[in-house]
Each structure stands twice: as C-alpha cells, then as structure tokens.
Amino acid sequence: MPIIFLLFSFSCLAETKVIHVLVALCDNKYQAIAPVPKAIGNGQDPKNNLYWGAGFGFKTYFAKQKEWQVVQINKPDDDKILEEIIYKHQNQDVYIVAQAYNGKYIGDTVKDFLTYSAAKDIQTFEVGKVKINAGGKADLVIYIGHDYLMEWSWSKYLPDSWRWETLSKEKQEQQKSRYAAVFACKSQKYFSPALSRLGITPLILTTQLMAPEAYSIYAMIDAWLKNESKSSIRSKVATAYSKYQKLSKPALQMFVTEYSQ
Template sequence: MNKISPYLWLISFLSFFLSFSCLADTKVIHVLVALCDNKYQGIAPVPAAIGNGQDPKNNLYWGAAYGFKTYFAKQKEWQVIQVNKPKDGKILEEIIYKHQNQDVYLIAQAYDGKYIDDTVNDFIDYSAGKNSLSLSVDKKQINSGGNADLVVYIGHNALMETSSWRSYLPGSWRWITLSKTQQEKQKSRYAAVFACKSQKYFTPPLSHLGINPLILTLHRMAPEAYSIYAMINSWLDGESKDEIRLKVASAYSQYQKLSQPALHIFTTEYSQ
C-alpha cells in the first residue's frame, strides 16, 4: 500500500479547511419582491403600466425606475452572475448578484403579484430557517432561503388584509418550535420588511421565530430599491442599527424629496 506523504496530507487538509472557511464566511442576502398588482392586491391603484403583477419588466417594484432590478443594475459593486426563470410559476424572474468587493451574494426573486400570499409565506419560512435553497454559483454551492444571513420582503403588506391572515395562519409560524441550536443560529440572522406599517403586522411571526429585525416600517411608504440599497450597504459595512436606520431614512428622504431624514417611517425594533 502506498503511503501518503505527511506534507501532501497537510496540504490537502489545509486546502479543504481554507475552502470550508471561505464558504462559511460567504454572506447571502435573499430578497423576495411581491410585484405590484392592481388586480390581485388590495392596493390603491397605480398606473396600469406599472401595476401589472404578471409583467416584471415594467413593474413598479422590479422594472420601473426605482424598482429593484433597474436600480441595482446601476450599482457598479453588484455584478449580475445569473438571470433565471424558475420552473415554479410563482416566481417570474430570479437574479443572482455577486458583490465586487466582498464575498457576498444576493438572490432577488420577482413573484407574480397574484401570489403575494405565497411570497409572504416563503418570507416567513425563510425567516424561520426553513426551506434552504442550494444554488450553484461560481462553481460553489450557495445556500439561500432558510440559510440566508439576511432575508428581505418588498411589496404590499398583505398581512393588513383579512384574507391573507386566513390563508397564512393555519399550520404556520404559531406551530414552529426552534431547538436551542436553531435559536442560537437565529441570533445572527436578520429580516427586513419594506412594506406599509410592517412593524405592527410582521412583529408576531418574526419575533416568535427569533430572527433579528433590521428594518421595519411604522407608516405607509413606497418600498422602492434605494432604501433597500442603503440598508444593505450599511449592514455590510458593519454599522450599528441606529446608523443603518439613519442611512435608510436619509435615502428615502432624498428620493421622496423630504426636508429631513424620514426617521419617523423606519424602525429597527419589534413592537411591544
């Protein structure tokens, strides 16, 4: 039997260790966008061209000027790695981005506006650490979904509508029990909801699941991409929650042409 040189064994071990460490240090952000939909959502109607939830190309929250896809396409630090059309008909487009300066991947999914309840359900499941999704990117596996470091929901607050509560509550977060290991892992994960009055409606499930709130909202607002971009940048820079909130509020005020940072709209805490 041939003996393996101690040096070759050491080199192999170090290579494996380093590759594992690099993977462990990779950050993943998962963004779920419920496309704006005049027909299927209880919203104040917007112009038809941007309110078609089956047309991501022109949708207010995806393809319009401040929609996620269009806005992030102009941000040089985010490189598009893949554009997919998942087999699941609920998701009309999926984009995978890689940060140019950091080991960070961002998965953004545009959900058909008709399936906004499913979008919320998936967001809550991912926030609970359920349903990890494995993607092959840059010749390595990236775990998103329930294994993402930051999960973000963008769109109409479907939980404000009675029908959405009825469709969501049965067999959902109220019955999820996390083990001690899962509870510890949740402390290092974050969730954000860019939707009207999200603190009030999303506090029950998210606080129950033990995931950290990064940004929630207190009033009606426009969930456009400049605020999400500001939050992600500040979070990746390791800034405090107060600093993140200020950056988000400042970006919102800039684009909404308000006289001062909109701190009254954003919070980093659950409601009591």
C-alpha cells in the same frame, strides 16, 4: 511571511453571506392597493413593474450599482416566480438572490418569506462552481411589496413547532444571528407578531404608509455589510428615502429596527 499567512488564514475562515430578497410585484388587479398607473401595476409583467423593472424597482436600481454584478439570471418554470437574479458583490464574498414573484401570488411570497425567516426550506443555487444557500439559510431575508398581512392573518403560515422557544439552544443562537427586513406599509405592526415568534433579528421595519423602492433597500444592505449599528442603518435608510421622495429631512419616524411590543 508569517503576517501574510495569518491574513490568508483569516480570509479563508470568512463565511459567504447570502441575502435573499422576495419582491411581490405590484398588482392593481390582485392586490388590495391604491391603483398605480397600468404600465407599472401589472403583476405579471416584471419588466415594467413598479417594484422590479421600473426606474426605482429592485432590478433596475441594482443594475446601476457598480459593486453588485449580475452573475446569473434564471427564468423559473412555474408562474409563481417570474424572474430570478443572483448578484455577487465585487469586493466581498456576498451574494444576493432576488426573486420577482407574480403579483397574483402575493400570499405565496409572504408565506415563503416567513418560511425562510423561520430557517426552513433551504434554497441552494449553483453559480459556476460555487454553491450558495439561500432561503432558510440566508443571513438576511427581505420582503418588498404590499403589506398582505393587513388583509390576512399570519397565523395560517406559522405552525407552533416553529416558535423560537421550541428550538434547541444552538438553533436559537443561529436564529438570533440572522436578520429580517420588511419594506411594506406599516410592516412593524403587521409583521412583528409573526417574525418575533421566530427569533430572527429585525433589521428594518416601517411604521407608516411608504413606497418600498430599491434605494432604501440598497442603503440598508450597504450599511449592514459595513457592520454599522442598527441606529446608523436606520439613519441611512431614512436619509435615502427622504432624498428620493424629496422630503425636507430624514424620515426617521418611518423606519424602526425593533418589533412592536
């Protein structure tokens, strides 16, 4: 009996983890990208979009992962977020909030990602009788899409009052315990200046042009939830990327786990 009681007590103390995924839908018309086939490059059509409904898009790929169950699908009223899916892990108290942003509003996607990374704008969702806090309270915030900061400065999104040095010791520690990942071309170069100012811990960034498809994101999340080291997470992501891109060896040079200096 005492052993059972202790196990029960520790399980009750475990906190719910929340992962917030922001997907800027691929958009030939509104983004400065190398054009992709029309059917998958319409940023107003999540069903067929390269980063959402296509074969390796987030929605389609995660629908095939048995440990992730869809518990809610929302259709927001505005045209900024076209679809929102909440997943629950079968074996852990972990939720994913995944949002497909209209490709026309990629600037808003990046703004929201940086805002949430700064621990601002908590987003609360009700799943049955459970309330989960995403946005600025998410444990892991992920951006997927075109690297919009190649064209626009991050500085317009971040007021000086959000800098890590201005936070209380308690909030600094909270920020250090949170993670950010950016699956976009050369994200280490373009997102490091902004994210490093916020004090959030980097999990995966990229150094080269790349395809931000869901197999890499899945590999990262899976390893992170197993409390693997950053080195191991990087290796798992690189291995998954190489497998699906049919590369001869893991693309370790493409992924990093620290900000640029």
